[in-house]
Amino acid sequence: MSDPIPYRRPDPATQPPLDSPAYGSTHKRHPKQPLLRIPHTLTETSAPRFDASRYPAHADMSQVNGKGALGERIIVAGRITDEDGRPQRGVMVEVWQANASGRYHHPRDQHDAPLDPNFEGRARIFTDDQGNYSFVSVKPGAYPWRNHWNAWRPIHIHFGLHGAGFAQRMITQMYFPGDPLLDLDPIFLSTPDKAARDRLISKFDLEITKPEWALGYRFDMVLRGREATPFEKA
Amino acid sequence: MTAATAHQTAGPYWHMIDFPEWADLLRAGSGNEGVQGERITLMGRITDGEGAPVADGMVEIFQAGPDGKYEDVFHGFGRAATDSDGVFRFTTLKPGPVPGRGNAMQAPHIEIAIFARGLMQHLVTRAYFEGEALNATDPVLTMVEDPARRRTLVAKPQGDGVWRLDIRLQGDGETVFLEV
Ligand SMILES: [Fe+3]
Numbered sequence: 001m002s003d004p005i006p007y008r009r010p011d012p013a014t015q016p017p018l019d020s021p022a023y024g025s026t027h028k029r030h031p032k033q034p035l036l037r038i039p040h041t042l043t044e045t046s047a048p049r050f051d052a053s054r055y056p057a058h059a060d061m062s063q064v065n066g067k068g069a070l071g072e073r074i075i076v077a078g079r080i081t082d083e084d085g086r087p088q089r090g091v092m093v094e095v096w097q098a099n100a101s102g103r104y105h106h107p108r109d110q111h112d113a114p115l116d117p118n119f120e121g122r123a124r125i126f127t128d129d130q131g132n133y134s135f136v137s138v139k140p141g142a143y144p145w146r147n148h149w150n151a152w153r154p155i156h157i158h159f160g161l162h163g164a165g166f167a168q169r170m171i172t173q174m175y176f177p178g179d180p181l182l183d184l185d186p187i188f189l190s191t192p193d194k195a196a197r198d199r200l201i202s203k204f205d206l207e208i209t210k211p212e213w214a215l216g217y218r219f220d221m222v223l224r225g226r227e228a229t230p231f232e233k234a
Numbered sequence: 235m236t237a238a239t240a241h242q243t244a245g246p247y248w249h250m251i252d253f254p255e256w257a258d259l260l261r262a263g264s265g266n267e268g269v270q271g272e273r274i275t276l277m278g279r280i281t282d283g284e285g286a287p288v289a290d291g292m293v294e295i296f297q298a299g300p301d302g303k304y305e306d307v308f309h310g311f312g313r314a315a316t317d318s319d320g321v322f323r324f325t326t327l328k329p330g331p332v333p334g335r336g337n338a339m340q341a342p343h344i345e346i347a348i349f350a351r352g353l354m355q356h357l358v359t360r361a362y363f364e365g366e367a368l369n370a371t372d373p374v375l376t377m378v379e380d381p382a383r384r385r386t387l388v389a390k391p392q393g394d395g396v397w398r399l400d401i402r403l404q405g406d407g408e409t410v411f412l413e414v
Contacts, residue, residue, distance in 0.1 A: 030353075038373075054264075106249055199236075223238060
């Protein structure tokens with residue numbers, strides 16, 4: 001059997017370092033020893049198969065049992081490709097977020113903002129053959145955290161992606177255009193490369209927007225590509 | 235070429251995507267019902283640089299089936315939250331040896347991914363099984379020259395099919411994490 005084609009290693013400037021001093025929780029949690037770079041084996045190039053029959057899709061966070069959540073209804077849509085622009089089909093996308101008031105439906109979130117009985121804040125979708133996904137939600141609110149004095153997270157939606165190799169597994173956050181908190185947020189700012197950072201900011205999109213119903217935001221994501229592409233024509 | 239999207243921390247409030255049943259890879263509806271193999275529990279405790287438990291962690295595992303194949307007859311994915319003491323626990327079947335690169339054979343192992351507040355990207359490590367003959371020649375284990383560090387990748391039997399691998403994020407006894 002031939003060896004699996006490894007995934008490309010990221011340019012470190014395009015990824016946030018584990019040791020990000022401005023984000024206090026990294027202090028005691030980042031390894032001090034260098035990571036051991038291993039050649040990719042089947043363990044890294046295979047991935048769990050998430051069958052929609054066992055992992056049912058749920059693409060509408062904007063209501064519970066037909067009752068609408070409070071807040072500004074939004075549609076988030078985008079395309080998932082690899083670094084070579086190839087659409088990634090069948091990617092399981094997990095989504096979670098705070099409600100419009102900036103409160104998570106989560107026992108440990110004690111922020112003094114109202115819970116919404118009609119908002120749970122989670123979705124699960126799969127990309128289609130062109131790598132496209134979309135879901136409906138409400139725009140989340142900003143929330144305080146205790147990282148430093150008067151610290152507020154910019155409004156964001158958490159995304160978890162399951163690609164075709166376990167080495168592609170990733171969790172990220174989508175931000176919103178024009179948020180003044182972005183320039184103050186140690187988590188957003190931890191990625192050194194500005195272009196890589198700015199790709200975490202969704203774009204308002206009139207094509208996705210539905211008249212009389214919801215604003216649309218586009219958020220495209222890129223998974224690691226393969227190192228060699230021997231089967232492609234030059 | 236566009237670089238891969240930047241990782242961001244899962245943060246402390248990821249439990250909306252916690253489905254506690256996923257920690258049991260043999261649960262009804264898993265697709266693994268009827269797969270023959272040695273039933274095991276893989277558990278461990280995750281601590282930080284001060285020895286404090288990581289109580290908000292999300293742990294994922296990915297493994298081959300007892301036949302040494304990925305996602306053939308065995309669905310090898312699990313997810314578990316750490317408890318207030320930093321402990322995670324999975325019920326699964328012991329994986330078989332998996333081919334490595336070239337003609338190498340990898341010892342049975344379970345890939346582990348750790349997500350948490352304070353982790354800008356998830357950490358990846360592996361659980362091997364103490365006493366496996368193939369451990370001596372495994373291509374990943376043999377990359378770790380220091381025997382004490384190598385032991386951070388090897389789970390120990392606790393009896394009754396329970397295998398324990400504690401994970402130290404930082405400091406004394408720091409786990410070997412993999413750049414995959
Ligand atoms: Fe958040």
